[in-house]
Amino acid sequence: MSGYEPKTIERKWQQVWAEEKTWEVANPGQPGFDPAKPKSYVLEMLPYPSGEPHVGHLKCYAVGDAIAHFRRRHGFEVIHPMGYDAFGLPAENNAIKTGEPPRAATERSIESFRRQFREWGISIDWSRELGTHTPEYYRWTQWIFLRLLERGLAYREEAPVQWCPKDATVLANEQVVDGRCERCGTPVEQRRLEQWFLRITEYADRLLADFDLLESWPEHVVTMQRNWIGRSEGAEVAFRCEELGLDFPVFTTRPDTLFGATFFVLAPEHPELERLVAGTPAEEAVREYVNRVARESVEERGDEGREKTGVPLGRSVVNPVNGEEIPMFVADYVLMEYGTGAIMAVPAHDTRDYEFARAFDLPVKRVIEGTDPEAARDEQGLPYPGDGAMTGSGRFDGRHNREAYEEIVAWLRSEGRGEVSVNYRLRDWLVSRQRYWGAPIPVVYCERCGEDGAPAIVPVPDDRLPVELPEIEDYAPQGRSPLAAAEGWVATECPRCGGPARRETDTMDTFVDSSWYFIRYLDPQNAGAAWDRAAADHWLPVDQYIGGVEHAILHLMYARFFTKALADLDTLSVQEPFANLFTQGMITRDGAKMSKSKGNTVSPGEYVARYGADTARTYICFMGPPERGGDWSDEGVEGVNRFLSRLWRLCGEVESREAAGLEAGAAEGQARELLAKAHWAIDKATRDFERGFQFNTAIAAVMELVNDAYRLKEGLYADPAGVAAVRFAAATAASLIFPFAPHLGAEVWERLEGGRVWENAWPVADPQLLRSDTVTLVVQVNGKLRDRIEAPAGAAEDELLALARASEKVQGHLDGKQVVKEIVVPGKLVNLVVR
RNA sequence: GCCGGAGUGGCGGAAUUGGCAUACGCGAUCGACUCAAAAUCGAUUGCCCUUACGGGCUUGUGGGUUCGAGUCCCACCUCCGGCACCA
Numbered sequence: 007m008s009g010y011e012p013k014t015i016e017r018k019w020q021q022v023w024a025e026e027k028t029w030e031v032a033n034p035g036q037p038g039f040d041p042a043k044p045k046s047y048v049l050e051m052l053p054y055p056s057g058e059p060h061v062g063h064l065k066c067y068a069v070g071d072a073i074a075h076f077r078r079r080h081g082f083e084v085i086h087p088m089g090y091d092a093f094g095l096p097a098e099n100n101a102i103k104t105g106e107p108p109r110a111a112t113e114r115s116i117e118s119f120r121r122q123f124r125e126w127g128i129s130i131d132w133s134r135e136l137g138t139h140t141p142e143y144y145r146w147t148q149w150i151f152l153r154l155l156e157r158g159l160a161y162r163e164e165a166p167v168q169w170c171p172k173d174a175t176v177l178a179n180e181q182v183v184d185g186r187c188e189r190c191g192t193p194v195e196q197r198r199l200e201q202w203f204l205r206i207t208e209y210a211d212r213l214l215a216d217f218d219l220l221e222s223w224p225e226h227v228v229t230m231q232r233n234w235i236g237r238s239e240g241a242e243v244a245f246r247c248e249e250l251g252l253d254f255p256v257f258t259t260r261p262d263t264l265f266g267a268t269f270f271v272l273a274p275e276h277p278e279l280e281r282l283v284a285g286t287p288a289e290e291a292v293r294e295y296v297n298r299v300a301r302e303s304v305e306e307r308g309d310e311g312r313e314k315t316g317v318p319l320g321r322s323v324v325n326p327v328n329g330e331e332i333p334m335f336v337a338d339y340v341l342m343e344y345g346t347g348a349i350m351a352v353p354a355h356d357t358r359d360y361e362f363a364r365a366f367d368l369p370v371k372r373v374i375e376g377t378d379p380e381a382a383r384d385e386q387g388l389p390y391p392g393d394g395a396m397t398g399s400g401r402f403d404g405r406h407n408r409e410a411y412e413e414i415v416a417w418l419r420s421e422g423r424g425e426v427s428v429n430y431r432l433r434d435w436l437v438s439r440q441r442y443w444g445a446p447i448p449v450v451y452c453e454r455c456g457e458d459g460a461p462a463i464v465p466v467p468d469d470r471l472p473v474e475l476p477e478i479e480d481y482a483p484q485g486r487s488p489l490a491a492a493e494g495w496v497a498t499e500c501p502r503c504g505g506p507a508r509r510e511t512d513t514m515d516t517f518v519d520s521s522w523y524f525i526r527y528l529d530p531q532n533a534g535a536a537w538d539r540a541a542a543d544h545w546l547p548v549d550q551y552i553g554g555v556e557h558a559i560l561h562l563m564y565a566r567f568f569t570k571a572l573a574d575l576d577t578l579s580v581q582e583p584f585a586n587l588f589t590q591g592m593i594t595r596d597g598a599k600m601s602k603s604k605g606n607t608v609s610p611g612e613y614v615a616r617y618g619a620d621t622a623r624t625y626i627c628f629m630g631p632p633e634r635g636g637d638w639s640d641e642g643v644e645g646v647n648r649f650l651s652r653l654w655r656l657c658g659e660v661e662s663r664e665a666a667g668l669e670a671g672a673a674e675g676q677a678r679e680l681l682a683k684a685h686w687a688i689d690k691a692t693r694d695f696e697r698g699f700q701f702n703t704a705i706a707a708v709m710e711l712v713n714d715a716y717r718l719k720e721g722l723y724a725d726p727a728g729v730a731a732v733r734f735a736a737a738t739a740a741s742l743i744f745p746f747a748p749h750l751g752a753e754v755w756e757r758l759e760g761g762r763v764w765e766n767a768w769p770v771a772d773p774q775l776l777r778s779d780t781v782t783l784v785v786q787v788n789g790k791l792r793d794r795i796e797a798p799a800g801a802a803e804d805e806l807l808a809l810a811r812a813s814e815k816v817q818g819h820l821d822g823k824q825v826v827k828e829i830v831v832p833g834k835l836v837n838l839v840v841r
Numbered sequence: 842g843c844c845g846g847a848g849u850g851g852c853g854g855a856a857u858u859g860g861c862a863u864a865c866g867c868g869a870u871c872g873a874c875u876c877a878a879a880a881u882c883g884a885u886u887g888c889c890c891u892u893a894c895g896g897g898c899u900u901g902u903g904g905g906u907u908c909g910a911g912u913c914c915c916a917c918c919u920c921c922g923g924c925a926c927c928a
Binding site: 338357555630648694 | 844845847853856880927
């Protein structure tokens with residue numbers, strides 16, 4: 007047999023899988039559907055097709071494919087689809103640069119991804135392939151949008167939004183990182199614009215509560231989402247400005263510190279600011295301050311460490327708990343977007359208020375006893391954010407603040423000055439984008455249907471979907487969507503009154519497209535509905551989701567929100583889309599993140615061409631635990647290639663030798679030793695799979711098996727029973743490596759056992775062969791290893807002790823000393839404690 | 842600052858319930874095969890002392906619990922990721 011030539015065998019099996027449509031599965035009611043088989047939905051996050059796939063894609067799909075294969079061979083009907091998240095900015099920016107239309111570049115990239123997925127041998131049900139940029143898909147994205155609109159979950163509103171000047175579009179909060187555009191790194195600006203939002207905040211509590219419904223998600227992902235949602239319980243309390251007869255509500259998590267409020271601060275964007283200072287001496291200074299803040303970037307303003315600034319308003323409000331008049335200020339450390347845009351300042355117990363009080367020489371009034379040695383800054387131990395006995399708080403003095411908390415809120419309530427309140431850090435999801443390459447938002451604006459001069463928002467009826475994306479010439483954004491230039495497309499007729507109307511020219515954030523794709527896979531060709539309910543009910547939820555941790559918040563939270571909203575629309579029966587989540591770590595090169603500018607990228611195509619897909623996939627799974635990152639090493643790839651070649655050669659040797667007459671139970675000597683190793687490897691690999699996808703150690707176990715076969719084979723080749731043992735070892739190795747190296751696994755299995763390895767159940771270790779007659783007894787003196795003795799497996803404690811004491815090496819350490827204690831762990835260890 | 846995660850040979854990493862630290866792979870050294878090289882096969886490979894036998898030390902640092910700690914507890918150091926003026 008010739009040497010290991012991955013090209014040949016990989017092509018052979020890829021052809022088999024394509025021709026026989028091996029990985030296609032049927033929906034309930036379709037021919038070939040087996041209701042007796044349990045289902046398993048294994049899904050990797052769909053790729054964004056830009057250029058060629060990179061090594062992160064290879065890792066994601068190699069990991070997912072291993073899981074899919076493992077489940078199939080445990081009797082599950084595994085659905086394992088693939089698609090493309092094809093709308094998005096890079097294709098459009100490329101179009102602006104090169105003139106190549108986004109559709110053409112995207113299709114070209116999809117072709118490349120599709121070809122490489124086949125070359126990698128990923129077991130995909132290709133009959134379910136989809137692209138989010140096709141009218142057949144985005145028709146239903148638009149359909150879902152309309153359902154959300156009907157429910158009031160989609161709305162259009164003028165609000166301060168984050169604007170990226172480079173990409174010339176608004177961004178969702180989640181897409182702004184450290185005050186910069188997530189995509190291009192440009193500092194974002196704040197603008198007031200009318201935009202489309204999805205009411206994700208309505209689901210904040212359910213998004214939090216339903217973490218309980220998940221089977222297994224990485225703890226840190228749950229934590230990140232929890233922090234992002236940022237639920238805070240507290241109270242809303244009204245402070246009254248008597249001069250103007252205005253109530254100013256504030257949100258506070260610390261109503262127990264109300265007695266310590268010594269001043270009051272409004273955000274620069276607060277709507278009542280104008281009224282408060284109009285015609286007063288403070289007017290000029292306040293206006294100047296507000297203008298200055300408005301010019302600052304989001305990044306500058308967000309800096310926590312900066313000096314506190316602000317301007318007094320010359321007005322005051324009354325503290326409802328003690329009737330004290332406290333002065334009002336405007337300051338940029340108060341944010342309009344959170345709470346009510348106004349705060350009561352308690353400098354004694356809040357660091358930020360304390361800093362402001364220091365800068366403006368305002369009184370600091372302690373109302374909670376105690377000091378925090380870490381945080382305290384002055385001789386009184388203030389500010390103190392912790393708990394303790396109340397003081398300076400009238401009838402609450404002496405009470406513990408946490409105990410009095412409820413009572414204070416109840417009292418405010420009875421006085422009509424306050425109410426229990428909950429606030430979230432989470433904002434509604436801004437989904438409109440002033441860009442071309444996305445799904446059009448399916449509404450039109452009709453003057454005739456409108457009122458008070460404002461045009462009416464008229465949804466496009468379902469039967470006129472999709473609203474197709476028109477072909478245009480110029481993709482460059484000019485502060486409005488490039489679609490606005492497509493006059494023939496924009497001008498339309500109102501579906502309600504038939505009069506002239508204009509189309510919405512914004513498109514949807516691509517995260518909308520990817521918030522429901524995992525449902526469309528279940529019924530991808532359905533032209534009459536987004537999906538068939540029975541198909542969705544059968545396959546959902548996704549049993550195992552795999553992807554990069556960079557989507558911990560964005561995609562994973564949006565998809566959870568969509569699932570809940572769709573369940574509320576009575577189109578789904580699950581509340582959570584992804585029962586189990588696995589996040590893979592990033593592969594680096596030379597210790598650094600791969601990037602074209604650094605020139606340290608790894609092209610999967612190159613390695614596949616050189617070593618074969620099996621080697622590339624197995625190497626990636628062998629690098630280390632897949633949830634952790636790892637540094638790519640060319641030598642490591644060679645090592646894995648060596649291992650696969652060794653298995654290949656072993657197969658060739660054993661195939662050409664006569665094998666017969668092996669009774670597993672009766673095997674002796676080296677034959678038994680090798681069989682035992684094979685069963686050990688089965689047991690080890692199976693447990694590693696089940697224990698959180700520890701592929702690196704599972705592969706190591708198969709390596710050990712092949713190494714042992716090499717060590718023992720010369721002796722075993724002497725008789726047919728021995729050859730049979732080696733043959734069993736090689737076939738077992740092929741079976742176990744199949745999830746990582748499917749082509750080689752299939753080929754070796756076919757040669758040695760005949761038939762298709764994937765049609766065989768995952769092997770089960772024979773407990774007879776996992777057991778051994780003798781064990782290695784570890785003998786310690788004072789906890790230090792002194793000898794290893796072969797002992798009978800079932801030996802009693804005194805027997806083991808006698809063996810241990812009989813050891814010469816041990817006796818050398820007992821000399822002249824007294825044994826004060828003997829510890830025996832049967833089957834494992836003896837420890838003699840001497841003095 | 843707050844919330845996560847991680848520190849083990851020259852390197853990637855293993856150690857499943859508190860019980861043989863360093864599996865497996867890389868790299869390195871030596872040997873076999875070869876005219877030679879590559880490939881392959883085999884041996885050695887944590888550090889220190891020792892010709893050897895053997896001994897001592899070792900899982901970021903310092904303490905503790907235990908017959909026994911990489912694993913549990915306390916304090917600290919370093920690195921990575923997330924959030925960050927959210928009242």
